[in-house]
Amino acid sequence: MKANQNGFVLINVLWVVSIMVVLLSIHSVGLRYLTTATLAQQEQIKLENALEAAVYLTLYQLYSGQIDPASVPSPLIQQINGISVAVELSATDGKADLNYVSGTVLTRIITAVVPDPQQAQNLSDAILDWRDPDDLVRLNGAEEKDYRAADHPFLPANRPFIHLSELQRVLGMNTAIYQKLRPLLTLHSGQSTVNQNSAGLPMLQALGLDTANYNGSFMNPGSNRIISIRALPESAESAGTELNMTLKLTPHDPDQPFQYLSWDGFEPNVPQWAGS
Structure with missing residues (x-):
């Protein structure tokens, strides 16, 4: 001792x-x-x-x-x-790992900061399209042709995110949404889900979980x-x-x-x- x-x-x-x-x-x-x-x-x-x-x-x-x-x-x-x-x-x-989080969890988190459900779904799918390796477009997502059609300054990387700030390049993302999402995201958990026992109050609220015992x-x-x-x-x-x-x-x-x-x-x- x-x-x-x-x-x-x-x-x-x-x-x-x-x-x-x-x-x-x-x-x-x-x-x-x-x-x-x-x-x-x-x-x-x-x-x-x-x-x-x-x-x-x-x-x-x-x-x-x-x-x-x-x-x-x-x-x-x-x-x-x-x-x-x-x-x-x-x-x-x-937090939600931007490179591993499931589409369901990601959409729920984005919906908590974006009042329009359709806009939230569009952004979620666009994020998933950005990080996946193919050019196949999700139902509400965006790939290269969509970025070019929107005259967007960036094209989807089709690889995992390297830095959280890269999220600002995704079609449909803006500064206000990014600043609300950023504290809820990470690139370092390696998990498709969120550990509720470690989650902060904003994350618990975003996931619609009980916060009475936080x-x-x-x-x-x-x-x-x-x-x-x-x-x-x-x-x-x-x-x-x-x-x-x-x-x-x-x-x-x-x-x-x-x-x-x-x-x-x-x-x-x-x-x-x-x-x-």
């Missing part, structure tokens, strides 16, 4: 050191840019640094037991240098230990700036307690694929 306690203390100490190094690095990088930046740029740099620091602070609190995965507040508010940052944690197996849990013993973290400022003046990460937790490896799977920059309203 004592050996286990010593091991736990050692991991905590390593994490404190790691977090301090990360936060100091963020701060030093920010200072380097602040010396030549305009006032507006300075405020943006401070904000981005605060979001990144809030993510790492949350990870430390999660590993050190200060946050209980079974009942974490959503969002969790972190105070970083006078900036209030809202941090949302979610397990990827509680307790804020985002991870359970059966979860895949891959989590999504979204950090955004509470201030309405800073709306539109956020940081999204997907990480694989490896708590038994003190040298690398997590691995980056994806990192989305600070301005999600500007498509990451623009110009690609």
Whole structure:
């Protein structure tokens, strides 16, 4: 028992050191840019640094037991240098994997954010047509000829999605729908269904499931230990700036307690694929 306690203390100490190094690095990088930046740029740099620091602070609190995965507040508010940052944690197996989710589940999720049932079905089929390898058109879907007829700037890839932002290229998708769908989707669960025990409140509501007993849990013993973290400022003046990460937790490896799977920059309203 004592050996286990010593091991736990050692991991905590390593994490404190790691977090301090990360936060100091963020701060030093920010200072380097602040010396030549305009006032507006300075405020943006401070904000981005605060979001990144809030993510790492949350990870430390999660590993050190200060946050209980079974009942974490959503969002969790972190105070970083006078900036209030809202941090949302979610397990990827509680989301819909865009490359594996069944058509039935996908349609139900889209219907929750698109009021027109026919539009929701069209978009669902178009997404499935985008990711499948053939040129066969689903009943309400879209393949190359439909994109050309609509003078769309992109053509269906006929392969799995590489990045969630690629969803914005699908015929029928728009920014408003994408921003509502994005928090419900992932590329990292590898499942055709959604783990209801790991699903957040918005996903449970989208699937039409009972939310009376929802307790804020985002991870359970059966979860895949891959989590999504979204950090955004509470201030309405800073709306539109956020940081999204997907990480694989490896708590038994003190040298690398997590691995980056994806990192989305600070301005999600500007498509990451623009110009690609």
